[in-house]
Amino acid sequence: MLGLDDCLAEVMAIPGALDAMVVDHTSGMAVAASGGEGLDTERAAAALSEALRHTTDGFAQTSPDGTIRVDELFVTTDKGHHLIRHLTTPFEGALVLYVRLDKERANLALARYRLQAISGQLTR
Numbered sequence: 001m002l003g004l005d006d007c008l009a010e011v012m013a014i015p016g017a018l019d020a021m022v023v024d025h026t027s028g029m030a031v032a033a034s035g036g037e038g039l040d041t042e043r044a045a046a047a048l049s050e051a052l053r054h055t056t057d058g059f060a061q062t063s064p065d066g067t068i069r070v071d072e073l074f075v076t077t078d079k080g081h082h083l084i085r086h087l088t089t090p091f092e093g094a095l096v097l098y099v100r101l102d103k104e105r106a107n108l109a110l111a112r113y114r115l116q117a118i119s120g121q122l123t124r
Contacts, residue, residue: 002121008034010121011099014114016106018080025049025086025094036100048098052084072112081108085119097122
């Protein structure tokens with residue numbers, strides 16, 4: 001099992017990674033962060049949680065029973081790729097793993113594969 005610092009170090013080793021965070025989705029607080037010089041991690045964590053909450057609520061409207069859990073979310077902007085992965089943890093509280101990737105240097109498929117593997121090591 002990886003610790004948070006080791007997890008973020010592995011995420012930052014993904015080619016093109018610019019910054020990464022583990023976010024408590026329930027509270028919107030950053031649990032741990034790496035990279036992103038000049039980034040307001042608390043504000044970014046709150047915004048990521050809110051975006052994931054709105055996305056989940058939106059997709060739930062298309063579900064027959066009105067509920068859904070987003071496992072992964074990918075967003076490509078003019079500034080880069082953003083990946084959010086929901087973590088299944090043995091304790092109370094929903095955590096998400098987030099990484100922002102350089103659009104020119106990152107391989108999105110490789111980043112997704114690595115993020116999936118890292119998140120599995122974190123939650124064992």
